Amino acid sequence: MTGRSRRRGEELVAALHEAALAELDAVGLGRLTMEGIARRAGTPKTTLYRRWSAPEDVLLDAIAAAYPLEEPSPAADDLRGDLIAALRLLIAWSRHPTVRAVQAIMLERHRRPDLVERLQGVFDRRGRRFTATVLRHYARLGQIDPALVTPVVEEIGEALVFKIAFDTGEEPSEALLAEIVDQAILPAVGFRPG
Amino acid sequence: MTGRSRRRGEELVAALHEAALAELDAVGLGRLTMEGIARRAGTPKTTLYRRWSAPEDVLLDAIAAAYPLEEPSPAADDLRGDLIAALRLLIAWSRHPTVRAVQAIMLERHRRPDLVERLQGVFDRRGRRFTATVLRHYARLGQIDPALVTPVVEEIGEALVFKIAFDTGEEPSEALLAEIVDQAILPAVGFRPG
């Protein structure tokens, strides 16, 4: 009469994590609720409360369980290609549900500083390095003046990808990634535009 | 017995607009509510419902009533100084309550596309131009190669300011603005770093 077989342990926890992330996407951090998560997971609230006492707790747990840590591995002797690849990786990375969750929390930073603080415990924080990894690699090889790889320069690519995504509501196209690299990043590390 | 004098007309509307914006900052777009706005304005809900039928309507009205339109006016013959000034203006501009409201709506873009659409009606949209105004000015003067002032390059400064504000939760310092200009924008328009 129960309907379906009964989930337990890790399988159940994974389902609850997934429900929390899905619910976050659906209603936003401000409306994240125990009821909603439980409803989406098809589980009674009791089961949720047995493990967590607030929706943010479920969310932070879900983030800790599956936060992706990919890093670009510049291999080829191709600075431009590796930079574009790094931005491509950034975009793929930011499609991950837990990454979106982290961004949602960061966006509420001033309203919920407690959450940001608890997030630090989950991983080192300070967004993953994408173009920075590539730039440092080629600086080490002597193909870039290390003095030009400053904190600001390390952020140019990521900043433009975020800004464009924010403005247009869509991920930047492959062509735009190339423009970002050619027109913004490469000039900053000493390669004349054009 | 009512306590205080009775507000009417524009004075009342302005108070309700202000309450809506304050409430947005306090609880976020996801928890914006007629009850909350009315409570904050010290007015009965009836008064709100007499003019609007949902909290977003109040908010959009508030935005339309007071959206600031400042633009930098590059005057001096000082590209670097004017760029820094433009970024400074951007930061001042984004402190304005209605600008924060617009950003809040844009951030919920995928969840509430209807709001974004109604926002277009309020003003032309597509964020104000700050560094772009300056760059175009000096391109017209012939001090910058116009071919280098591409859409991507026009966004570099704003993108970095946003990214840094997002990462640190604070406005970039004056020194950082200078670094952005020196290390990212100027190289992109043909002035060698260093």
Add this chain to the structure above:
DNA sequence: AGGTTAAGCTACGCATGCGTATCTCAGCAA
């Protein structure tokens, strides 16, 4: 002065999330 408008006050029934308390029974282990 008198009349009209709408702000202010209070209250309602409805819906939803809260946190908790049962109780039943499936899954697992001794």
Add this chain to the structure above:
DNA sequence: TTGCTGAGATACGCATGCGTAGCTTAACCT
């Protein structure tokens, strides 16, 4: 096989937002 744990189902009283109703009366107009 028996017994324990905890998932599943259901219900509760509480709080808050919803949208609407009614009434009183301050502010404005003529």
